[in-house]
Amino acid sequence: MISLASGYGNFAVPAVALQAATAVLTSAQQRHAPLAVSPIGGLPELREALAARYRQRGARGTTAEQVLVTAGSKAGLFALLTELLEPGADVLMPTPNWFGFYEMVRRAGGQLRTLPLAAADNYALHPEALRAALTPATRLLIISNPNNPTGRVYSQEEWAAVLAVTQDFPELWVLSDEIYEGICFGPEPVPTLLAQPNPHGRHVVVSGFSKSLALAGWSVGCLVAPLELARAVEARLFSTVPPATVLAQAAALAATQHAEAISAALCAQLSQTRPVLLAGLAALPGAPALVAPEGTYYVFADFTRFLDPALPAALASAQAVQQLAAGGVEVVDGATCGAPGFARLSYAVPETELRQALARMQEVFAPLAV
Template sequence: MEAAITVLASAQQRQAPLAVSPAAGTPELREALAQRYRQRGASRVTAEQVLVTAGAKTGLFALLSEMLQQGDDVLLPTPNWFGFYELVRRAGGMLRTLPLAAADNYALSPETLRARLTPATRLLIISNPNNPTGRVYSRAEWAALLAVTREFPQLWVLSDEIYEGICFGAEPVPTLLALPDPHQRHVVVSGFSKSLALAGWGVGCLVAPPALARRVAARLFGTGVAVPVLAQAAALAATQHAEAIGAGLCAQLLPTRHVLLSGLAALPGAATGVAPEGTYYVFADFTRFLDPGLPATEASAQLVRQLAAGGVEVVDGASCGAPGFARLSYAVPEAALRQALARMREVLAPLAV
């Protein structure tokens, strides 16, 4: 906020209009982002590979539109963010899901991935940390998966890392850019609204191999406007203080994280599960509360309506590829979260079987 105010005050003092950013973003922000990726182990990332976009979704659509041709095969391990479905469709791709299981903490083995890839698969999308599950894939897990993707030279690998700064595990979230990319096919999309506390400022970013980055920049120039310099000034300040901002967010979220996990564990029939390492969500298994007389997707929607009628809004897991689950956020005041859990118990207790 202060950085944006400084830019605005300078323009007022000079009685000059605000500067207009290049379509790819201001050089200062692009270099700061490249430097941060280099600090995270991606030693070869340069500013020319970094693009600043009007939110992560705009960047994703521009990227997918340049990557995909009509009918291209896209593989998405699920559960995953519901937005990918529509973005891939509008970019011309044909999305296939690769369902993962809560029972083994959504592990994705190299063998499972190899069995689902074909020479026609154009793109693999992985979210790390995952929205909605909070699963974090380690550097070793990434390395094992990339040993498989290297067998498919025409395959792009896209890592959605927008929650990378919100992590409660022993190790920081690895970036795909820090791993070997012999075919120059790795791409990362991120943003400032989650890990860097700039919700509402509309700033996203992506990092791609130079040739692809130039094509995406040309698309952004031809189809939209650059992110306002005020927002980019705020994003630059956030980038320069990213580690401190992330640590502060995690410290702020720890109490409500504990409240939500404890509250869910106290519900009827709750099984012992693995606490999510990333994001500020818990993807709760409510399959035991579903109406067995309905198809899973309909029963899941019914349960979400029942919770809403009881005063609790959740995201239906069916929208993420997992009917009967619900995405719950603990990025809320503790008092409101405790009230929501009490209301949830009132709705779910009579449904326990």
């Protein structure tokens, strides 16, 4: 089996991060002392480094007190959702989107509604569609930028158009998942929600270090929220989860201080496999035109032409994924992201494996072509 389904890349741990973590271990060994335990909100120096980086990206008012470092991004995200959402709270999410949000919102007590976007216009989030989907009772809008699974990057102008709508809903919180912000192949850096006008003080960003900064497995994430909300989430974290380890935070601090260089190196590595996957998908039978995604290390491939028309869309999508698995290729079923008939494929894999996976996909799909 060759897996193109993993959300983690085949990236070496950055040398600066390893050196920083090693220094922490060496110090503990030399002092014959245990590792220190971090405050629940994170080491002050890491919180300040993250705040400084957001200020450099245009979020000029961001302070270290607004930043929380968490034991993985999911822990922080779930604490945030449980703090924001009352039972039955209305949550709106444009789809396709990361499959994890569905269950997380449910477990936090919310009721998730989707706003389906179309591949035909490259998943544009039209302001008029957003306005029609929002209600005065909607508590939270979730947007991923760059988007997982589509790789779509929403520009500064698109953010402005979205926020021109949300500002008319003063009780609405806007949450931007920006964990892939450093993996970008477009002409401009990925804009952060924190740099946008925030008249009601209800913008929140969640992020982490496992994607753009190659710290998969270190279990360290972060979120940035208005001060009152940040303090409430911090209190919830204190009551429910341990802090991120000082070892992981030392690595995260070094990665933050060298973020641009690390992300640039990852993009250079991915630039070798990205065209291989795009070309391989274009060579499949009946391949539709594909807009190359600007962000993440995924392509959200349209396989609807290979589905069994006699089955419901979700079942047909699952069947296609099972056929690929039987042929030796594991992918993420787009139905889990709100788009049956599509599949999320990662190109953050060795090139030899990717080429073999594409050859196997040809073998699976060629007999199904109409």
